Amino acid sequence: MRGSRSKALHDRALVNCQYSMATFSTGERKRRPHGDRKSSEMTLHLKQTFEAAILTQLYPRSQIDIYVQILQADGGNYCACVNAATLAVIDAGIPMQDYVCASSAGFVEDTALADLNYVEEAAGGPQVALALLPKSDQIALLEMNARLHEDHLECVLDAATAACRAVHAVLDQVVRDHVREVATLLGE
């Protein structure tokens, strides 16, 4: 472990995440101070999500670093980070329980919307971010801001779950193509 060895856990690996946004990622160029509340919150959410999915028991006294940087913030920042980090962890060969697929969902004018973009997020309605392990249907992280009537919660969650499964299909296809390609090239 680089850095402070005192944080090492004796029986599992530590997952260290860092979330940052490029200055050109939003509509107005903003100088982001590096420890601001939004990125700390995102960092914590990413850490919780991946600690649930990565099999950390296999690597005691070690640290896994996941650094994500947003290049274009057009809605669903957290979800894009989770999907990208899932692919990165699979590519690195770190064992995970399952893919982690994330999607956001909202509720506007009695319809549930999935995968909100920046305009829909900025409108101020309720938003739900869901990170799902698709095979076992386990939720790694569920976050909501603003207020939503409990009657509507069911359909919003269904929309988010359907979107996560769609993302899972895409990620799965990419991973399988890559594995097949490398296995064919390595050949023997």
Add this chain to the structure above:
Amino acid sequence: MATRGARTRALASSWHGGGKPVEPKGPEAAAPPGVGMAAMEVRLPVARKLVGQDLARGSGRDLVAPGDTITTDTGYMRGHGTYMGEEKLVASVAGAVERVNKLICVKALKTRYNGEVGDIVVGRITEVQQKRWKVETNSRLDSVLLLSSMNLPGGELRRRSAEDELAMRDYLQEGDLISAEVQSVFSDGAVSLHTRSLKYGKLGQGVLVQVSPSLVKRQKTHFHDLPCGASVILGNNGFIWIYPTPEQKDEEAGGFITNLEPVSLGDREVISRLRNCIMALVTQKLMLYDTSILYCYEASLSHQIKDILKPEVMEEIVLETRQRLLELEG
């Protein structure tokens, strides 16, 4: 998984930099008079087509992704890369399933180096501690080189004293490269090295290439003197060291005196060409061993050294190498 920050970068999209080169045409691209600028080559990104579709080779093994059920039969023992879900065996990495009698494991495509006794590794010293050195070998934990496992200059065999401990920094400092052999593996996976033979020790002038450990083929010997004029050490941990062949084998030195004489231009060109060939083989995912590197070198002789890194030239060279290797086998 890594002891030091293993940066897991998000997978690059399929928009590779290897696109069609755009040649600057005609007078628009000419530099204004008075400014001496060489013609620049600009590449546009193009969607990369999957290599290997045209190589019709069925690997015949199951390829799995994390979360896939391998089997529901509980009679199997689970190996690396799998975990027990409720009543079924589930894969935890993306790779090929390997079945040996009752043991099922999934071999991931790209992992950190897992030490096995007897492997040759090339490593870099990161720390000098009380009676040992910590060596970075592209594995999850730093490898350890104990003072008692290091051969003293002159090859003498004696008990290491307190003066030896104080003089550790004279032998190896932070940043030095060494070649060593794995002596044993600790229970947590850390590897213990030894340099108890005169062929191991500190490395002098040369070029280091870092590749994934899964691309280095396991062979009887990993020290090769290639006929093209350079020597190569293929470390099992993915560190490959290319260096000029020493004229006479310096037996007494025991690997401590680094040869700092200037290397001739011819040797340096050979070493650069070998390095670019190795990068080409790695990009096209061909296993690295002395024959494949040599054939790739010979196939690349018709191109300039810097052209070898262009994607189309890489494909051509590696295809020729593959064909020669197939002829060799069959």
